[in-house]
Amino acid sequence: MSSYCSTATKSGVNMEGWERADFPILCETCLGDNPFVRMTRADFDKECKVCARPFTVFRWRPGARSRYKKTEICQTCSRLKNVCQTCLLDLQYGLPVQVRDTALKQTDSSLIIPESDVNREYFAQQAERQVELAGGVSSYGKAPTTAVLNKLTRNQPFYKRNRAHICSFFRERRMYSWLRLPLSTRISSGR
Numbered sequence: 001m002s003s004y005c006s007t008a009t010k011s012g013v014n015m016e017g018w019e020r021a022d023f024p025i026l027c028e029t030c031l032g033d034n035p036f037v038r039m040t041r042a043d044f045d046k047e048c049k050v051c052a053r054p055f056t057v058f059r060w061r062p063g064a065r066s067r068y069k070k071t072e073i074c075q076t077c078s079r080l081k082n083v084c085q086t087c088l089l090d091l092q093y094g095l096p097v098q099v100r101d102t103a104l105k106q107t108d109s110s111l112i113i114p115e116s117d118v119n120r121e122y123f124a125q126q127a128e129r130q131v132e133l134a135g136g137v138s139s140y141g142k143a144p145t146t147a148v149l150n151k152l153t154r155n156q157p158f159y160k161r162n163r164a165h166i167c168s169f170f171r172e173r174r175m176y177s178w179l180r181l182p183l184s185t186r187i188s189s190g191r
Contacts, residue, residue: 018044019055024071027084027091029157032062048074051113051124058085066162076124079131087161094154103148 020043031037037060045057055074062069071085078085083097090100114120 018053019074019076020044021056021075024058024085025075025078025091026086027089027094027157029089029094029159029161030062030069030084030086032060032066032162033157033159034063037062048072048077050074050077051120052117053121053124062162063159065164067164069162076128076131080127093149093152095149095152099152100149103146103152 022041024039039058039060042057042059044054046055047053048055050073053074053076055071057071059068059070061067069086073083073085073088075085077083081097082091083089084091089096093100095103114123
């Protein structure tokens, strides 16, 4: 019994900086137009693509004919840059992060992720504290809007982005079956 308790304590120490969440930070497009979305949640399933820390991964289908989506980055990185966890577009403007940063003229060197594991962990802990002190909003949420950003802002969600991709094998097979038809049939159908 004592060996079990010691291993549970050791694993708890290692998991201290890991992220566990109940709901992802998503834009309206990634969430989809269906008000009844079923999500699966896997605690500590993957590493964040930015800071390489384990985080809770969510997976769902935004609509009936949509492909499955999942979260790619942790909530700390998402809050720090004010982006969607899945598509990595800005939550306020719906723009790619580089376009938004260029329009806001923000080049914050404090947001560069360190290379080593220890420094990366320290950076993530400091970023979490900074976001908590700011009330859950990063400096990007408080930035003043410009005329350029107002022109580029996406006002409506773009649900076509959630559609399933057409399989390239299916397209090639259709093309080859079309070429096997007699020439007279192809000419008469006008294709």
